[in-house]
Amino acid sequence: MTTATEPYVLNIGPQHPSTHGVFRLRVVMDGERIQDMDMVVGYLHRSMEKLAEERTYTQNIPFTDRADYLAAMSGNLGYCLAVEMLSGVEVPERASYLRVIFAELQRIASHSMANGTFVNDAGAWQTPLMYMFRERERILDLFEMTGGARLTTNYMRIGGVAFDPPPEFFPAIESLVSDLPDRIDEYAELLIDNEILLARSRGVGTITAEDAINGSLSGPMLRGSGVPWDLRKAEPYCVYDRMDFDIPVGRNGDAYDRFLVRLEEVRQSTKIIQQALDALPAGPHKTDTPLALRPEPGEAYGRVEGPRGELGFYVVSDGGSAPFRFHIRAPSLINLSLLREMAIGASLPDAIVALGSVDIVVGEIDR
Amino acid sequence: MNSTLRQGRRRPAAKVPLGLMIVGAVFALGFLAVNAAIGYVVIDGRLDGQWYDIRDLGIAVEELKVQLDAINDDQPSFLDDIVGQHWMSYAVGALLGAIGILSFIGGALLALIWIERRLIGRMQIRRGPNRVGPYGLLQPVADAVKLIQKEVLMPDGADRILFLLPPAIIFVPMMAAWGPVPWAPQMAYLDINVGVLYLIAVSSLTTLAVFLAGWASNNHYALLGSMRTVAMMISYEIPLSIALLSVVLITGSMQLSEIVQWQADHNLWLAALLPIAMLTYFFSSTAELNRTPNDIAEAESEIVAGFHTEYSGMKFGLFYAVELGNALLVATLVATFFLGGWSLFGLEEWIPGYLILFAKLSAAYFVLVWLRGTLPRFRLDQLMRFAWQYLIPLSLFNLIIVAVEASLLARWDAPGLVSLGLFTIVNWGAAYILFRDWARRIGYQPDAGGPRRAELTQQVGGIEAAHRMGTAT
Amino acid sequence: MPAGPRQLTGDTVASALSAALPGAVATATAEWVEVEPARILDALRWLHDDAEMDAKQLSNLCAVDRHDRFEVVYHLQSMDRNHQIVVKAVVGEHDDPALPSCYPVYKGALLQEREVYDLMGIRFEGHPDLRRMFLWEGYPGFPLRKDFLQIPDHHPGLPKFPFEEPGVQAR
């Protein structure tokens, strides 16, 4: 015997503090409990995949900035790798190292943002977010120093990177890298043992390892569920095979574990950057490729381990100067495959925390 | 014009019809009249002259009243017959007290917005408001001007009368609760003998205003927020009242000035004597206030703004002001009940009592801001469980201990240093044992849930690797 | 030539697949294996369950419009074996293409198939929740198709969000 209640529909978003953009959840609620959920996306849809069919390969690089605007470098890198695979362009060694450095910097920036907003979603009134922004700010300064842009960097090129870093870049990144471990310890101290954060995120949005694999999850979502899968180790691109780093893995597959994994990945990224800086060879930063590249007909699927997971670019060429088909495998979108199962039966605050732990970027969901 | 089109268009700003204005005016006048009537009875003092006296608002006011009485005696007026002998001094005293409280709250609200935002800014390694005026001091004024200028929207389908009422009526308890606060010896606006009960009663009125605001908005977020508020407020009123009850037991009075006087006489702050009551009161107050970590009623990341989601402009401003005013009130009450109020171990002879109280309330307020700048938010069910399973039993235990102590204190004439010192030690011991053991008893395990570090590995693989590492769930 | 570093050659997969499911493989190249569209679900299930193939994750699903037919491309990967398998299914029908959904095998196909349906118009039969995703219900045509811009009455003036009625200007 339960109380007959009236389920009602709640629209979370498209304008809502915790949807991180124009993302909408249509939730059927019974009191505070979620009975059913439907996600409505597309408010930011720019049809990049169609637009890319009209532009040359080089002209498409900026699209990859604007898909996942919090991890533009990773997007650049994935796309460039795919096109290089398609056209057989060789990349100079220095460029590979620079790519690793910038991709890892981008990962730190993105994970800082993700962890900050996650704790914010759990109710901390912006303080962790602001602290995490401190590091992100310095990283974006480095981007600006090198490529001239902070958010949409457009830095990687087919066959290398656009610019060699200026001389003042290296002292700045050295000081950042030496500061970072202390900062991470500070966050760990501040947040890991916080009882309220534990109470809010332990056991929330749990995904088993089987489900995570079957649901096509990737990145920290997958590793949080206990699967030690990281493309940087499994399918090393650039010079990751020369780097020494660990894969952080969670044990319970809940929101808290994803948070832990992201926190630990920042530490590992710092290690990678340090190694890459130490081993950075001299030489050209770019090979000369024709501006209107015309790869042989064929197809390539280049993928990198982006901050949010497997960031894949499926590029099909018909021999023309524009891709015949350009598809972005968007981890933000695919990580949402199991959101409905996580949310049903949970209460509203739990669902918000679960959503926050997925770490979506709406620009990438909609593309 | 077809109906589909009309759906898509937003209705223009609510134009308040004449009938509504009349009803509103009647309500407002009604409330004013109730207040005035109560106030009259209060200042009348006719109920035996000393019930609800305006106690002295400091010596200056006292002096003024004596002189006014002299004038009154010299020149009898027709008013003497109908409103009592010393009406002039009562009226002036009441006026001064009311103006004093109003201007304190008004000034404090403006200052607090700035202080809170600057403080939180510092805690979040940023600067806070620094553009309007020197050091951004005029930011609250600018905010207020902006809020006043904003269009007031009313949602479609809102209950218009009940939508407009709550911002006004929620102000009444906030202001009224300031009455019994003693600012110095002999300086309280409404030093009634049932002060503690009065505070609880008045603050319980807020609940209904909040509920009406959420219900009348015709918005799910608002309704969720208001139901959460109501559930939480009535839950936390219980430990709050029990905590105050132990204060009343030990001091033997419900009058706030007496409670402070007791602490001054014994040179002992109740925070030292009653740690459980203090912590219970403080935590419950944050729940009543909707402040972190208990701000689930207006949890921004979940239900946008809770019960005042749909309020814009100055109506929102009123809610905001009430929230801040209540936070200040709680800080004041903590200072009064547990931190010795205007007393400071004899220093009150030299420093005006209200300055001491202000310093203490600022300290308590700082703790509130600190909490807000630091902690995440609990979930509704966690908070309710915390109230019912943890705080209420604890405060009941505490009440029993305090009752025994109070009756001992009444019978045993050991010197205060011995008896109260003993009780302090006993209470701290009890607090330590209770806080720890009760938490364990209701199933709290600090290390539950596995390690708090991510596992580091060099392996790569899928489900098999996960099983091999033992991390698969 | 442009195959991923860990990609199994299509021929290897094709021989294993046709041994297990005779007649399922249509063609195979060095890069991918093409499966008969009607048997795609069986093939994927076999690849998922088989210990050697072990394709436990559907890492990417997308479709390519080849003007007269659609290619649906499945990038599968095995994490334990650390290899990648590319499977294709060709849908010959261009006006109303349909294919069995692989949701029963891979839950991760939920949103990816919806996206393909939304932008390419391939109906995945058996998908539990096949609706438009980025575009609204009733949006004419499927924009990623190569002939999208040639459909009459599309360009310009893609009409209207659902609550707008034709001919009425929203204020």
Place this chain on the structure above:
Amino acid sequence: MESLGIIVAFYLLSAIAVGGAIGVFLASDLIRALAFLVLSFIATAGLFLTLSGDFIAIAQILIYAGAIPVLIVFAVMLAPLAGRNNGNGLYLVPGLALGAAVAVTVAFVAVDVEWNELSGALLAERDFATTAGAIGDALVGRYVLAFEIASVLLLAALIGAIVLVREDEAT
């Protein structure tokens, strides 16, 4: 009771109290009726103040204006499908008639009887600086049995209410 202030306060508060009660009758919606009810209760608390009942007035605000409306709110919200209509039932006319009869009778008796009024003389003579202490003394002195019974009643009501609305796990 001849001071002008008391007289004005009495008439004003009585008007609000009775008006609020009538509002409860006339309101079309339960929540509005509740708002009127609270208004009436607060005015009654004011009336208590004019009757020197300081403790009672504040207890009235605490219980009638603070606690019981919240209970009612919960009851209304827990019965969402029952509607919040404050409509009249079958007994409208008899109810009104009986109410009017009672009111008229009481008023008539009250006005007609010579009460031999000694306004407050006893209270003044006893010089209660405060009623709270005296009420407390009476409760644990002369009325201690009733007090205990009341506490048992409250406990019984508490348990009864919990038992009534408890949701059985099994069914």
Place this chain on the structure above:
Amino acid sequence: MTVDLAHYLTVSGLLFGVGISIALAKRNAIAVLMGIELMLNAVNLSFLSFSRFSGAFAIKDNPLDGHVFVVFVLTVAAAEAAVALALSVLIYRRRETVDLDRINLLRW
């Protein structure tokens, strides 16, 4: 011009009358409860006024008896409200209505 016992009793009677009307006429169980609360309130008012004007009566030793009774009435009112609302919620669960005209069987 004075205000005396008769005035208070009249107000009390009016409140009681309105309370009775509500309790009898309303269909919704919760509204009926509101009527009952109003009646109790009216009774409290008369208790207090008798207490205040208690010089009119013989029992002179305990002028605060009225106040004590009001305390008991408040107690009973709280208990009664809790139980009655619990009952209405229970009835609602069984019958999905709190309409008293439709709760006419002595069973549910």
